[in-house]
Amino acid sequence: MQQKPFHLGWFMNFTPDEWHEPFGQGGSPWDGQFYIEMARTLERACFDYIMIEDKLMVSETYGGSAEAGLRGGVMVPKHDPAPLAVAMGMATSRLGVVATMSTLAYPPFLMARLSSTIDSLTKGRFGWNIVTSAEDLAARNFGLDKLPARELRYAMAEEYMDVMGKLFASWEPGAVVLDRAAGIYADFKKVHPIHHEGKFYKVRGPLNTVPSPQGRPVYVQAGASPRGRDFAAKHADSIVSVASGVAEMKAFRADIRARAAAAGRNPDDIKILFCVTPTLGDTGQDAHDRHNRMLNSPSFIDDMLASISAITDIDFAKFALDDPLPERLVTNGEQGSLDKFQQYGSGKTLRQLVVDGAGGLVSSVELIGTPEQVAERMGEVMAEVGGDGFLITTPVLRVSRRYVVEIADGLIPALQRRGLTRTAYKHEKLRDHLLEF
Ligand SMILES: Cc1cc2nc3c(=O)[nH]c(=O)nc-3n(C[C@H](O)[C@H](O)[C@H](O)COP(=O)(O)O)c2cc1C
Numbered sequence: 001m002q003q004k005p006f007h008l009g010w011f012m013n014f015t016p017d018e019w020h021e022p023f024g025q026g027g028s029p030w031d032g033q034f035y036i037e038m039a040r041t042l043e044r045a046c047f048d049y050i051m052i053e054d055k056l057m058v059s060e061t062y063g064g065s066a067e068a069g070l071r072g073g074v075m076v077p078k079h080d081p082a083p084l085a086v087a088m089g090m091a092t093s094r095l096g097v098v099a100t101m102s103t104l105a106y107p108p109f110l111m112a113r114l115s116s117t118i119d120s121l122t123k124g125r126f127g128w129n130i131v132t133s134a135e136d137l138a139a140r141n142f143g144l145d146k147l148p149a150r151e152l153r154y155a156m157a158e159e160y161m162d163v164m165g166k167l168f169a170s171w172e173p174g175a176v177v178l179d180r181a182a183g184i185y186a187d188f189k190k191v192h193p194i195h196h197e198g199k200f201y202k203v204r205g206p207l208n209t210v211p212s213p214q215g216r217p218v219y220v221q222a223g224a225s226p227r228g229r230d231f232a233a234k235h236a237d238s239i240v241s242v243a244s245g246v247a248e249m250k251a252f253r254a255d256i257r258a259r260a261a262a263a264g265r266n267p268d269d270i271k272i273l274f275c276v277t278p279t280l281g282d283t284g285q286d287a288h289d290r291h292n293r294m295l296n297s298p299s300f301i302d303d304m305l306a307s308i309s310a311i312t313d314i315d316f317a318k319f320a321l322d323d324p325l326p327e328r329l330v331t332n333g334e335q336g337s338l339d340k341f342q343q344y345g346s347g348k349t350l351r352q353l354v355v356d357g358a359g360g361l362v363s364s365v366e367l368i369g370t371p372e373q374v375a376e377r378m379g380e381v382m383a384e385v386g387g388d389g390f391l392i393t394t395p396v397l398r399v400s401r402r403y404v405v406e407i408a409d410g411l412i413p414a415l416q417r418r419g420l421t422r423t424a425y426k427h428e429k430l431r432d433h434l435l436e437f
Helices: 033-044 067-072 081-090 108-121 136-142 150-168 226-235 246-262 284-295 300-312 335-342 350-360 371-385 401-417 430-435
Strands: 007-012 049-052 096-102 126-131 176-179 184-186 218-221 238-241 271-276 389-392
Touching: 007 033, 007 238, 007 271, 033 049, 033 081, 033 401, 049 081, 049 126, 049 218, 067 300, 081 096, 081 108, 096 108, 096 218, 096 430, 108 126, 108 150, 150 226, 218 226, 218 430, 226 246, 238 246, 246 271, 246 371, 300 335, 300 350, 371 389, 371 401
Parallel strands: 007 049, 007 389, 049 096, 096 126, 126 218, 218 238, 238 271, 271 389
Antiparallel strands: 176 184
């Protein structure tokens, strides 16, 4: 039976360029060219979108200092995603570009205006990855002493989305008249203030940008807690997730689809993409050797612990590497990522968790092999899960040209030969790519 194709995204972790690896460029990626080339490469491979992750702080969680993050270039430094999305979007013509922007950082009016502008500049290919931020240090860059509790963050985010919707609707269809003879640009009777006064936000409106090609950006979300899943199921066009294995992927997808139906949406309108980090080689053995070399590289354990500390607000330097974690850890930050990492009850030592995590922290299933082997496995997994696709990413929060090319010119053609991913774009806008199949 011919399997339906699946969707492909790229979850772009900073920091770019493996500057300390044999094939790293070692140069400065900060003029944007690295990202522009990456976007063009992914467009050649017909990806639906590239998503630019973001955090709003220099983490000091690991070891109580910024040293590990800065020394290893783990999650810092990075560029602001919005101008990067513009640069990548204007250098391509089909690829969707998704920027992560936090409801904590932008007032809704600015978020709506910025999203609308980027959607116009990219001719309808912009997406917003909706995050509420998850770290105290990030909150402290925005006038708060600490991060609001998860429930409050989501309550604020609900109202935020309401304001966004009203702002995008503040220009009625047909408001832009462009009547040269009558001298009318826009019909003022079709552009309305929104007069929003809620619990958290007060916004008059209307938006002062023209309606963008998609009307609003594509919404991407990564809610993991029950509250987060409800939020994602209600609002998202695409959900990004990391699961532990095929059964969990299947269960997550079924859960989201049920929540979407309960919220009155067609579940098929939401594309759930699961993170994977394929390690490719000329032979199966070669791929396993590469994977093991990464696990045994001198900075690996430190880099992984620094990044998990940063996203969970928990200092993993305080736990012994060769003992199991003393208790089930909880955070006001990314609890889903923490649970996936800590595998509570498994009895594994912290070192084992990190080593397992290399294939698992950001990978929903292990994919190690030749392009043909990995493509075959991805097809099997998707058939079992039921759809919708994968989000390719890297285990150690760095991305290199070499890795991007291996995926785009090795793995993707192997997927295409099996009819598993598209060989040409049918549409021009991001939402249409997502709804194509
Ligand atoms: C694949 C993936 C990517 C994420 N990317 C970001 C990101 O770039 N920036 C961010 O602040 N949070 C990011 N998050 C965190 C989510 O936005 C969310 O805070 C987290 O999943 C916890 O959700 P919960 O509170 O519903 O459990 C990501 C989560 C996942 C699973």
